[in-house]
Amino acid sequence: MRLSRAFLPTLKETPAEATIVSHRLMLRAGLVRQTSAGIYAWLPLGWRVLQRVSQIVREEQDRAGAQEVLMPTIQSAELWRQSGRYDGYGKEMLRLIDRHDREMLYGPTNEEMITDIFRSYAKSYRDLPRNLYHIQWKFRDEVRPRFGVMRGREFLMKDAYSFDITAEAAQHAYRQMFFAYLRTFQRLGLKAVPMRADTGPIGGNLSHEFIVLAETGESAVFFDSAFEASDWAGTVTDYDDIPALKSGFDQVTAMYAATDEMHDAAAFEALPAERRREGRGIEVGHIFYFGTKYSAAMGLSVPGQDGKPVIPEMGSYGIGVSRLVGALIEANHDEAGIIWPDSVAPYAAAILNLKQGDASTDAICEQLHTALGDNAVYDDRAERAGVKFADADLMGFPWQAIVGPRGAANGVVELKRRATGERVEVSVEEALARIRG
């Protein structure tokens, strides 16, 4: 993508409404544009990142055996009356009336709808287990939206729903998602710690929040440093291996980790002082096992092996995809701007032509641009070097291929790693090889 033709606007100054760093950087780097309180338009750079994050989430859901669907944003109030939540959900639910005076709502979550869909097709216990998910926009009419996309009213969420015949099977489904989440966050380059959570209004008796550590996080967290030490995501490779998954799960969840509302000071103090970690975090995922709460209320049942009806056990599993973009920036930035992890970077590299119109720099830049294709932005604008450096740093591409007249004359480009600031002078071929990883 040539910057001279791209819609990738950056701002030198920060709009007044942004108070936290991720929000400031998202506005300055041109990722999003606020259209109403807590509602954002995603501009090309932000949209690319959102899609990269979605794709990683999707791949890990698929790997764990979940199947993707797409449910609508608008739902009928009727479904929510069946579960009893229509009156209970409160003002966070955006309620709508259509032209026929039917009560509708913009979905804040999809337990009712997925239960309705599943009950239409599940004919016997043989049709279980199943896990269905979608990545769709949700709306929760927060009293006080803030922090940009971290706490918006409209947000992109991955929500999965599992159906099982027995409680044991449902807990296995829960553990599958537990490890899928660890893997997902690891691939995103985030350190996410699972913490036992209150089950809240969704109900049930087993729940974990996944908290990304960041100084600007909204909740205080306490955890065992053992979480930092090991690759827990890699401890389980076969999602169908029930005993392995259970022992892995037991091992991870045995370690102390809690948000302030669930904090047990005595248990925490029992850890050796050097293993105690306190900090702040952002909730990016939340998983629940809630048994037959919705299946019972909504009349989902299937014939069991003995022919008698069985009410399936369910769980739901959410990841705040758009929030993750904010969390990623909170966890990866410096004074100059964003530092994207390679896995989610909108482009792997920026090609900086320091002297537009110079035959040698133009030629090398064109060569790099052609070779990297959609993985790079080519800053071919008639701007001074400083502007190009500042914008590339701000937008946070992992690599900068800096092409100036001095090096270009010798066929050399300067490759800068955004995360470390390290620079090396290499040949064009070597630069391409490194950018491609």
Next chain:
RNA sequence: CGGAGCGUAGCGCAGUCUGGUAGCGCACCAGUCUGGGGGACUGGGGGUCGUGGGUUCGAAUCCCGCCGCUCCGACCA
């Protein structure tokens, strides 16, 4: 939902108290010089001052209503 603020050019702001031809910086456009970390100079364009009403000879400024947005606190992917 309790408390506190703010709406003036794309962005950041002054002007409002004390009414009198709407300003500054950045950004933008043209030109010249410059050319490895947001450069300099010259010239230029851009505003129903959120909105509706009221007071007044005259309203960005005073009064009333409405709309939008933000911050602090209690709640949430």
